[in-house]
Amino acid sequence: MVFKVPVGLFGGAKQMMRLPASSRTIVGQGLSAAGSQLRMASTKTMTVRDALNSAMAEEMDRDDDVFIIGEEVAQYNGAYKVTKGLLDRFGERRVVDTPITEMGFTGLSVGAALKGLKPIVEFMSFNFSMQAIDQVVNSAAKTYYMSGGTQKCQIVFRGPNGAAVGVGAQHSQDFSAWYGSIPGMKVLVPYSAEDARGLLKAAIRDPNPVVFLENELLYGESFEVSEECLSTDFTLPYTAKVEREGTDISIITYTRNVQFSLQAAETLEKQHGISAEVINLRSIRPMDVDTIVKSVKKTNHLITVESTFPNFGVGSEIVAQIMESEAFDYLDAPVQRVTGADVPTPYAKELEDFAFPDPDVIASAVKKVLSVE
Known part of the structure; x- marks a missing residue:
């Protein structure tokens, strides 16, 4: 299976990277769904x-x-x-x-x-x-x-x-x-x-x-x-963060795919009334299985999203953890993994664009799990 991903502007290995303004996440913006999570009010970026x-x-x-x-x-x-x-x-x-x-x-x-x-x-x-x-x-x-x-x-x-x-x-x-x-x-x-x-x-x-x-x-x-x-004393625990509250399906992801998952969640709500919960793992090891299990027990559906190869990936580990926990009994449909393509990443832009998940691919996976046309 191949996937598409929007790309930024590249200026060489030793240049700073910059994404187009249209693909940037605006954090702190109110999400338009019941059950969405708003970030702390702040004027600092x-x-x-x-x-x-x-x-x-x-x-x-x-x-x-x-x-x-x-x-x-x-x-x-x-x-x-x-x-x-x-x-x-x-x-x-x-x-x-x-x-x-x-x-x-x-x-x-x-x-x-x-x-x-x-x-x-x-x-x-x-x-x-x-x-x-x-x-x-x-x-x-x-x-x-x-x-x-x-x-x-x-x-x-x-x-x-x-x-x-x-x-x-x-x-x-x-x-x-x-x-x-x-x-x-x-x-x-x-x-x-x-x-x-x-x-x-x-x-x-x-x-x-x-x-x-x-x-x-x-x-x-x-x-x-x-x-x-x-604060100079600010640290975070190695636990997952619920970036967006939801009731219909859990999307478990990390790094840049959090941005894509949040965009997909907003589209799904506007177009289909689907309330997706987006969880930012933040830590791969240790993995915060408790937060994942709690979310699945609430939504009864799960997809994982990562830009790795499909074999032996983070999503595979999450699926295994769910199978071995009480969350398995709460699933109403099989878990869907969204990953990168099973090929060495292409150099050519026309091919690279199809190699990784984007909001549309994530939304399609959610609709498949929920049997939404």
Whole structure:
């Protein structure tokens, strides 16, 4: 099965990404359904890029053991400008440019974490973390357990994950399911500016290794944020968030597909009177199964939405969790998974447009589960 997705404007691997205004989510806008959830009133907005930047800066102010390392994070201000200004503020000791050698600087960082420092390792793309898979999975993730809890490895691996626009198959994979299968590490997937800020601050303070998977196409997106979010003490738990209340079907998703799912939910309500509940996972490992189960017991229907390959994905895990829980007895129809196409991501725009879910595909899946024509 193939899918379509709207694309943004791409300016090269080292340029900031920007979506067309027509595809941007307006957060804080009242959703037009009974049972919709309104966000906290606020006049302040923040981009995801600035949320990540401020979270790192505040945690570096708070703890001198925190440092940032990666390709172009210092003098170039980051390939996507997420680390902009941090070199000037904290100096070369704590904002460290590296050669193009993920295996080398990741191994160095894991060693620093084992000695008590708290690195933030930026991968220019999480596809490149495959060059350092041994350091991430075998050294960082397993040491705390294998040492009987005596040797911490407090480290955050962060950077853009999944497909962007026109970056080719080897730069477009979503590694949420890959890393989510590894015990010993946490895997976080922020959507909004509040997610990015609160989850990253929590990740930096976490004594466990954390894989922090960002979406490149969300960096320039602006979201309204609460006063609480702007506090230097603001952190978020690794739990799911109900972005939109609903009664007819649950849509479980994460990162940019939250935006598409919210758009699909509004269309479904206007055109068919369907009340869809949209849940933003925020964390792949640990997965907040309780929130998913609670939603399914209310709506009796479920679809999952992700931009990964269909086989062995996050949606598959959610389906298994539902099968093994009391929520299974509440289902009135089979669960539908919405995923990317089962092909390496095409480079050609005409093909890439069909490779991932969009609001229309999500809406079609909802109508199929609910037997709506």
